[in-house]
Amino acid sequence: MPAISFQVSTASGIPIYRQLIDQIRAQIAGGRLASGQFLPSVRQVAEELEVNPMTVSKAYSLLERDGLVELVRGQGMMVKASSNGLGQKTRKQVLLPLLKQVAHTAQQLNLSPQDVLNQLKTLLEENTRD
DSSP, X not given: OOOOOOOOOTTSSSOHHHHHHHHHHHXXXXXXXXXXXXXXXXXXXXXXXXXXXXXXXXXXXXXXHTTSEEEETTTEEEEOGGGOOOOHHHHHHHHHHHHHHHHHHHHHTTOOHHHHHHHHHHHHHHHHXX
């Protein structure tokens, strides 16, 4: 399994804890986070992203509340077994709000659909090489 990494943007208008939740949900839905796999510690994520540890803790707590992860005493937050096996429909539901945001921004910037698709294709190809 590749290392878990998160990216946040303070300029997106989406709270950082929400960005973390969305990214973890997407990684679980896409199979990048498997059942039994531990999330990085709150302190580790907070230091890496240069955010308040309480922000990361809030994201983890909400994921636990939603039944995606569970606290294993002395070890950290672990992806629950019931979280895996999310189908294509669920993965698309995770992606849809992000695509809507991209479409809205592209429209505001007066970019053609083809320009947006070309940029997205380039980004997807770059990410598969990483």
